[in-house]
Amino acid sequence: MRDKTDIMHESCLLFEKSMGNSPHHIARALKFKGDSNHIKGLYKDQPLSSVQKKVAEELIYEYKETWQDKLVPFCCLALLASLLFSAVVGLFTIWNWIF
Structure with missing residues (x-):
């Protein structure tokens, strides 16, 4: 208008x-x-x-993605993978300790 x-x-x-x-x-x-x-x-x-x-x-203004923006999803995936790995190792250790 x-x-x-x-x-x-x-x-x-x-x-x-x-x-x-x-x-x-x-x-x-x-x-x-x-x-x-x-x-x-x-x-x-x-x-x-x-x-x-x-x-x-x-x-x-058009936003341009920086390398820091690309790093965030990678860090989240790396953290998730390390948590999953730690959980598997912990469960395996407990299993071996019990039996």
Whole structure:
């Protein structure tokens, strides 16, 4: 919707204020799960406030996976494997101790 009514404009300002005018918090609250090309074309001919510009930049930002992100699942699997191995060794030890 290109033309905001006074109520819509006031609602936007209240929402921004409720988020502490923090672009990060606003972007998290408005997380867009669609095609980012739809966001890039919004309000090109209308001036945006500095908060709105920062929110748009955060919503369009494409996350790049780092090596640390790839390491987390590997570490979880390694921990699970070591726990499973320890359980098997423990059960085998108890079995040999009893019999």
